[in-house]
Amino acid sequence: MIEAQNLVKRFRDRKRGTVCAVDHVSFSCRPGEIYGLLGANGAGKTTILRMLATILEPTEGTAIVAGYDVRKDPQKVRSCVGFLSTATALYARLSALEMVEYFGRLHGLDEPTLRRRIDSIFERLEMNDFRDRRCDKLSTGMKQKVSIARTLVHDPSVMIFDEPTVGLDVMAARTIAGFIRECRDCGKTVIFSTHVMSEVEKLCDRIGIIHAGKLMEEGTLPELREKFNLHDLEDIFVKVVEP
């Protein structure tokens, strides 16, 4: 479960002064649901997700993730969250196996549990052929699988995806999309951000449209279509951000 409560994030910028990247954003996402944050570049999606993953601390407001407050228990939040984005790169000089082992250990898994989890994930994602190959020698698709394995190794109840398909080819993007659905089907709470309308249409149970750091609209796709009397999500998006 994720409950964002009046999240605010302000940055100090030398040229622009104080910038409000996220402005009193509240929403919730239940287990077994995919919540999509839709917004243009710079809308504040990444900042919201980073606050939920406790990489950044909110300036005001808070969020409850898997029952823990992001302000009070950031480490406990992180142990329940799997975070995947194109910015979360792999350690090039570690092998696929070492990479996943490292994060498993950091999550406090004991060796027998870690072994079991790795065997199961590597089997399911068909990673055994390249388990000992260094990450810098892997194809983009293989790297994506390693990243997925890294986020899954501690079996998190909440999954956060920040534009996970940016820069990926069709096949790699499909792998990610399939993985997101699988997470929902397993009963995980899933939130993901994108600016690709088709991804939202295909994957999301509920959508939040973000613009200039504010949550402008929220609802299921049929609810939004009905409210704006438009069928195409792109038209709805434009209507919301440029009223």
Add this chain to the structure above:
Amino acid sequence: MSLRNIGIVYRKELIDSLRDRRTVISMVVVPLLLMPLLTIGIGGVLVKQVGEARQEIPKVMILGGRDSPNVRKQIEQLNQLAVVPEKLDYADEISNKQIRAAVEIPEGFDAKLAAGEPMTVKIYMYEGELKSGFGAERLQKFFRDLRDQTIRQNLQARQLPESLIRPFDIRQQNVAPAEKVGGAILGGLVPYCIILLCLTGAMYPAMDLTAGEKERGTIETILCSPISRTHLVLGKFLMVLTASLATAALSLSSMAVSFGAGKRMLLGITHGAAGTAMQITISGKAVVSIFLMVLPLAVFFSAALLAIALWAKSFKEAQSYISPLMIVVVLPAVAAMLPGVELNTALALVPVLNTSLISKEIITGTYHWKYIALIFASSSIYAAVAMAIAVKLFQREDVLFRT
């Protein structure tokens, strides 16, 4: 404080760094190869050059002395000198290395020698030029031998003993223990090398583990894990410290081996003349003591470099911050090598300089316990402050996500 988490990060950083060609080169290859190459390479060139210079028969010019055929003939007959005809521009010829030296024979030399009249023989040479030095040395030896021979003949003719003009001999003998002699020669150099190597060994890993992670996008990956940022920075710090100490230890071992080889080489070319100067011994106790004194300094360097490199957005930016730091460290380390710079309470509080000065004392076998305690304490405080800054910076979002 979870030692397990710090250990996990340290182990990963160690594996990662040892697979990085650049780290291995700066930590292992350079220290192991550079010292032997410098010592044996430079030593080899020196041996070759000195050997060649010795084998060359120097061209010398005799100026004047037409009224002294005896002395002229004796010089011309010397196998180790090639006499060339006299020219007015002998000074230019020496400076241009066309001839190696020239000797000016005073007027009426033969006659004055026989009569026992005082006179001065002038030898012209190119100061600092090896081959000119050899030419002048041979001319000087010839005239010294001639003078001694003349004195002996005069004394014999008057039936006087040789001891009349040489009533006693003077001999200089070292009474200081070998380690003090070694310390006086190497006292400043060894701590300088150790301090500099501690810094250079820490530089690359510090940049790779912070700015490098930012550049490669792995910083966000690691921040997603539940490890606390304090544990993360401590694990990284231990890796940087390992690199710093390993570089210094490997370089010192390599330096010791190379020094042994260089010593044999130098003794060979100087025909044992450098023997006394090369009687250098540094005791095991001194080595352990210096290591203990350098330890807080290595901690200080590692933490400070980590903090500075973390501030940078990219590896390149980190390099531009850290490179000038070399000068900041080299200056006090060099200052300790200057003659007359002695340890006092004020200098014992100056980072780098204090460690360099106390190491110099320790090498000579002198242990000023008051200063040792003061320096160890002050260096530890500086190290703790640098560590606290590094830990603090790892908590700051504006530093971690500086774009």
